[in-house]
Amino acid sequence: MWIFGGRSAPGDPSETCVGRIVAWMIAQQILNGLITGSVYALFALGFTLVFSVNRVLNLAHGAVFMSAALLSYYLVMIGTPFVIAAAVATVVAGGISMVVEFVALRRLRRFSPHVMEFAALVTTLGADIVLVSLAHKLTAAQTVRFPFGTFPNQFFLLFGLRISLLQIIIVLSVACMLSFLVFYLYRTSAGLRLRAVASSDRASLLLGINPNAVYAQTFFISGIMAGIAGVLIALSFNSINAHMGESYMLKTFVIIVLGGLGSVPGCVLAALFFGVAQTLCVAYLPPGSADIILYALLFGMLLVRPAGLMGNAANISVVGRNA
Amino acid sequence: MLRVENLVAAYDGIKALRGVSIELGPGEFAAVIGANGAGKSTLLNTVSGLVRPVSGKVLLDGKMVAGLPAYQIARRGLLQVPEGRMIMGNLTVRENILLGSLTRNGRTPAHDLDGILDLFPRLRERMQQVAGTMSGGEQQMLAIARALMGAPKVLLLDEPSLGLSPLMADLVFTALSKLHASGLAILLIEQNVHRALEVAQRAYVMEQGRIVQEGSSRELINDARLIEHYLGGAVAAA
Numbered sequence: 001m002w003i004f005g006g007r008s009a010p011g012d013p014s015e016t017c018v019g020r021i022v023a024w025m026i027a028q029q030i031l032n033g034l035i036t037g038s039v040y041a042l043f044a045l046g047f048t049l050v051f052s053v054n055r056v057l058n059l060a061h062g063a064v065f066m067s068a069a070l071l072s073y074y075l076v077m078i079g080t081p082f083v084i085a086a087a088v089a090t091v092v093a094g095g096i097s098m099v100v101e102f103v104a105l106r107r108l109r110r111f112s113p114h115v116m117e118f119a120a121l122v123t124t125l126g127a128d129i130v131l132v133s134l135a136h137k138l139t140a141a142q143t144v145r146f147p148f149g150t151f152p153n154q155f156f157l158l159f160g161l162r163i164s165l166l167q168i169i170i171v172l173s174v175a176c177m178l179s180f181l182v183f184y185l186y187r188t189s190a191g192l193r194l195r196a197v198a199s200s201d202r203a204s205l206l207l208g209i210n211p212n213a214v215y216a217q218t219f220f221i222s223g224i225m226a227g228i229a230g231v232l233i234a235l236s237f238n239s240i241n242a243h244m245g246e247s248y249m250l251k252t253f254v255i256i257v258l259g260g261l262g263s264v265p266g267c268v269l270a271a272l273f274f275g276v277a278q279t280l281c282v283a284y285l286p287p288g289s290a291d292i293i294l295y296a297l298l299f300g301m302l303l304v305r306p307a308g309l310m311g312n313a314a315n316i317s318v319v320g321r322n323a
Numbered sequence: 324m325l326r327v328e329n330l331v332a333a334y335d336g337i338k339a340l341r342g343v344s345i346e347l348g349p350g351e352f353a354a355v356i357g358a359n360g361a362g363k364s365t366l367l368n369t370v371s372g373l374v375r376p377v378s379g380k381v382l383l384d385g386k387m388v389a390g391l392p393a394y395q396i397a398r399r400g401l402l403q404v405p406e407g408r409m410i411m412g413n414l415t416v417r418e419n420i421l422l423g424s425l426t427r428n429g430r431t432p433a434h435d436l437d438g439i440l441d442l443f444p445r446l447r448e449r450m451q452q453v454a455g456t457m458s459g460g461e462q463q464m465l466a467i468a469r470a471l472m473g474a475p476k477v478l479l480l481d482e483p484s485l486g487l488s489p490l491m492a493d494l495v496f497t498a499l500s501k502l503h504a505s506g507l508a509i510l511l512i513e514q515n516v517h518r519a520l521e522v523a524q525r526a527y528v529m530e531q532g533r534i535v536q537e538g539s540s541r542e543l544i545n546d547a548r549l550i551e552h553y554l555g556g557a558v559a560a561a
Contacts, residue, residue: 189421189425192414192418192421192422192425193422193425195411195413195414195418196411196414196422199411199412199413199414200409200411202373202405202409203405203409203410203411204394205372205373205392205393205394205397206371206373206393206397206402206403206405206409207394207397207402207422207423207425207426207469207473208394208395208397208398208425208426208428208473209394209425210392210394211394
């Protein structure tokens with residue numbers, strides 16, 4: 001484990017050794033992969049949260065993510081300090097997500113669950129198309145970038161590995177959001193209500209819980225999580241366009257199947273794993289082969305363990321005790 | 324306390340309740356009995372607000388609650404222990420009970436947690452257990468305990484003995500008798516006529532969405548002709 005606090009910096013001419021350099025490069029890739037994966041986790045958790053409570057695949061989740069990125073860009077362009085722009089964009093993303101719930105799902109809930117679930121695919125996809133088309137018009141189908149210097153380009157050394165200020169911010173915001181989510185779900189009465197509705201909306205009604213309020217709440221939190229992920233990704237790649245949410249949605253499907261539908265720790269683990277696997281594939285395999293491997297993971301997992309890493313086969317769709 | 328007047332309810336245009344009137348005084352324990360499909364559960368679910376009434380009134384403490392959403396009716400203290408128990412299977416026993424207390428809405432519960440656990444000592448040992456892993460009888464106890472935590476003004480129970488072993492059903496009905504003795508108003512829906520008439524003071528007999536007979540449990544239990552006529556095989560099963 002010399003990579004953690006090695007005696008001298010890798011690459012030191014006196015210690016140069018091919019094996020060490022390769023190991024150092026792999027370690028650096030793994031670190032980058034974990035950081036990318038943590039953003040995936042944030043995005044996928046929001047999606048999972050909505051799925052667990054609403055039993056709905058919210059196909060507009062990626063559009064909410066993109067909206068936050070785009071909004072933060074416009075706010076920066078009119079001179080808003082970046083931190084404020086990011087905060088406003090995130091909260092607005094939560095709001096957009098609530099609007100999606102209201103227009104695309106609220107009225108569908110009167111139908112039986114399987115009708116509702118199918119109809120929800122169409123309505124949330126519709127919401128996605130509306131948001132993406134709007135963004136498409138706004139940006140004139142161009143990819144936009146934050147002006148130079150929006151975020152300081154600073155690097156630090158961590159156990160001999162390079163980590164940027166942005167990466168540190170990413171890890172911190174994901175950790176904060178994750179702790180908040182766990183605290184909220186398992187330590188507050190609002191979280192208890194939320195888990196109650198996830199378990200049984202009918203029984204919740206009889207316990208004085210208004211499921212519609214809980215549904216709206218989950219969409220707000222989910223939108224916030226997509227929003228933070230959107231701003232972080234926009235900043236990382238400094239590239240924002242109307243379709244940026246789509247590839248993240250596809251990744252999320254793989255991640256939630258890998259992790260086990262509805263499982264919070266499963267989702268985080270799977271996202272980190274996915275991030276590392278993706279980074280390593282891109283770095284060491286021929287171009288274009290990464291996606292083949294990553295999506296094959298999906299089928300591999302379904303073959304070996306259909307409920308996912310941490311899924312509970314009996315009750316896969318619920319944020320429950322072990323979720 | 325609870326008054327139901329001429330309640331009419333329908334599923335897909337078919338009338339399941341055809342003008343039902345019942346009354347429950349403070350501290351009273353009444354049962355609604357009748358064969359499968361007589362409309363007993365529909366009555367309870369309409370009173371609870373899960374089914375919207377077509378017409379008629381439901382008054383709790385003289386205030387109209389019919390037509391309100393179910394969660395608001397629950398917050399006002401009309402608490403139902405649903406058929407099939409509907410405990411939150413993946414929450415712990417403690418969390419289920421805690422969930423019940425969120426319904427209080429400022430009312431002071433007649434039974435605190437300790438009192439409820441005295442009533443159902445089995446739950447005390449299982450507070451940290453995931454509720455879905457308990458037996459049906461224990462889950463029924465939990466469902467009642469959860470409702471009691473919400474400081475009910477009236478407790479509605481839908482078939483609490485369904486699927487329970489006779490021993491477990493005994494425990495549940497003994498607990499209901501104790502709750503009645505402590506002054507709680509209870510409305511019980513039950514197919515098991517004998518058990519229902521043993522614990523309740525009064526009973527209504529329901530048939531095809533109507534109340535066709537009412538009286539004290541003593542009168543009804545001795546009316547062999549009536550019981551056989553309206554309840555058919557249910558007596559033999561009991």
